[in-house]
Amino acid sequence: MVGAGLVGQRHVDAIARSQDAAVAAIVDPSEAARQFAEEGGYPWYAELSDMLAAERPNGAIIATPNALHLPQGLDLLRARIPVLIEKPLADDATSAGELVAEAEAGEVPLLVGHHRRHNPIIQAAKEKISSGALGEIVAVNGLCWLYKPDDYFDTKWRTQKGAGPVFINLIHDVDLMRHLVGEITAVEAFQASAVRGHEVEDTSAIILRFAGGALGTLSVSDTIVAPWSWELTAAENPAYPETQQNCYFIGGTHGSLELPGLRSWAQDGVRSWWEPIGQSRADISKADPLDAQISHFCQVIRGKATPLVSGTDGLRSLQVIAAIKQSADDGVPVEVTPGAAA
Ligand SMILES: NC(=O)c1ccc[n+]([C@@H]2O[C@H](COP(=O)([O-])OP(=O)(O)OC[C@H]3O[C@@H](n4cnc5c(N)ncnc54)[C@H](O)[C@@H]3O)[C@@H](O)[C@H]2O)c1
Known part of the structure; x- marks a missing residue:
């Protein structure tokens, strides 16, 4: 979970309710997030690069401020980690296009958090x-x-x-x-x-x-x-x-x-x-669409489904x-x- 603010914590709650998934780590430099990770018993990293050096999760969710979606999304896609990025996919359509292109080039699943x-x-x-x-x-x-x-x-x-x-x-x-x-x-x-x-x-x-x-x-x-x-x-x-x-x-x-x-x-x-x-x-x-989104993300990671909301959807x-x-x-x-x- 990259970014454990308002929405990130809701994803963590959804993962905790899920039969399919578990939180591998929380990445968020804030003291509030560090405490949140400690209370939940999750490994915590201040920076995405620290987490990538130490762990290899099956997938990642990005729920950070919009301007970070592009650099963090690219880092995860380049590490071949399937990623669900909160909406909007990026700050602007050009950046969103870069994410879609990277995902396609590496054939790595890219999903967008239009959970409705x-x-x-x-x-x-x-x-x-x-x-x-x-x-x-x-x-x-x-x-x-x-x-x-x-x-x-x-x-x-x-x-x-x-x-x-x-x-x-x-x-x-x-x-x-x-x-x-x-x-x-x-x-x-x-x-x-x-x-x-x-x-x-x-x-x-x-x-x-x-x-x-x-x-x-x-x-x-x-x-x-x-x-x-x-x-x-x-x-x-x-x-x-x-x-x-x-x-x-x-x-x-x-x-x-x-x-x-x-x-x-x-x-x-x-x-x-x-x-x-x-x-x-x-x-x-x-049913809570955030729960359904998590179980869908797991299915995509396992190769059993294609993204319901793809990077291209987020871009469009x-x-x-x-x-x-x-x-x-x-x-x-x-x-x-x-x-x-x-
Ligand atoms: N799907 C939805 O309905 C919905 C609703 C609200 C927000 N969002 C989206 O979710 C994203 C987050 O929104 P929010 O309201 O949770 O914001 P927020 O400010 O509550 O949380 C953002 C978190 O990112 C953390 N962060 C900052 N820099 C970071 C870094 N370098 N690495 C890791 N974490 C970092 C912050 O410390 C904070 O905890 C935004 O893109 C927003 O548009 C989606």
């Missing part, structure tokens, strides 16, 4: 969409409206370029939209910072075009008091109180789907706005985010070229 794809709700939604039950997907609408308490912004980087809810939060929604509806080929965005007055946006509204022809809208804000965001609706993280609402609406020619509630709408006979619409709700058992989601930021800055639609470094 491991949620059984998303797996059920993906199956429903792929089965054709909704017909051809025409449009999607996603909301990420939440209110970050004012003291969240006492940490200065959170108010500056490179932070902001598009990069920090919406990247997960973008990744899910790509997973469920397909590749995003163009975006157009507006952004505002009028409420908080920070250098970064507090709000953004975005139009998407998907490769299959569907259109979408996403809006994100960290300054709206509202119950409609994946964070507050999906109950993935007990830190967020659950609101029992939905935040994604996916519409097809033969039906539509609300998420995360998994209620779908369709008409048995004639499709018409004059006819009643039937509804049904899939009942699936909840980052490219969409870069295009959203560029569109909002330049006031024009921006094409997203899959695979090309932005």
Whole structure:
């Protein structure tokens, strides 16, 4: 575990619950992490190079500040150690592209921590969409409206370029939209910072075009008091109180789907706005996607699965985010070229 801060400790907890994995070592120079390692009985190293000189883990998770993902990812990939890197894959698409290229050259698995794809709700939604039950997907609408308490912004980087809810939060929604509806080929965005007055946006509204022809809208804000965001609706993280609402609406020619509630709408006979619409709700058992992500990572390491969220996925989601930021800055639609470094 490289980086045992907020998210790193959640991974360590997930590994502790897992039947498949055990923590080989913790790498993190902070005193808090040293103590955390000591309490858990894990070997501790201040630097990744120290750990690599002493141990050879079967895999590594990187949950350090974004700027470290590139150098630490490269060190691990060059040591032929499969790696799961927290989102965003890197600081920018060029660095993300370097990681993908290194992983491909060395044929070493590279996974990205867009953990929501491991949620059984998303797996059920993906199956429903792929089965054709909704017909051809025409449009999607996603909301990420939440209110970050004012003291969240006492940490200065959170108010500056490179932070902001598009990069920090919406990247997960973008990744899910790509997973469920397909590749995003163009975006157009507006952004505002009028409420908080920070250098970064507090709000953004975005139009998407998907490769299959569907259109979408996403809006994100960290300054709206509202119950409609994946964070507050999906109950993935007990830190967020659950609101029992939905935040994604996916519409097809033969039906539509609300998420995360998994209620779908369709008409048995004639499709018409004059006819009643039937509804049904899939009942699936909840599971912590971080646990599922760990067991998937183990399967990948053992050669029994291919990454559900590959380095290329991490790169493409980052490219969409870069295009959203560029569109909002330049006031024009921006094409997203899959695979090309932005
Ligand atoms: N998947 C998610 O939903 C999700 C949520 C939050 C954060 N994240 C991502 O996880 C990463 C970490 O975020 P966080 O909120 O846990 O941050 P954090 O600041 O709580 O933790 C980062 C840790 O990295 C350690 N660190 C710093 N330099 C290091 C080095 N050279 N080697 C090893 N460790 C070092 C720090 O001491 C700290 O403990 C970020 O990339 C962030 O975007 C993902």
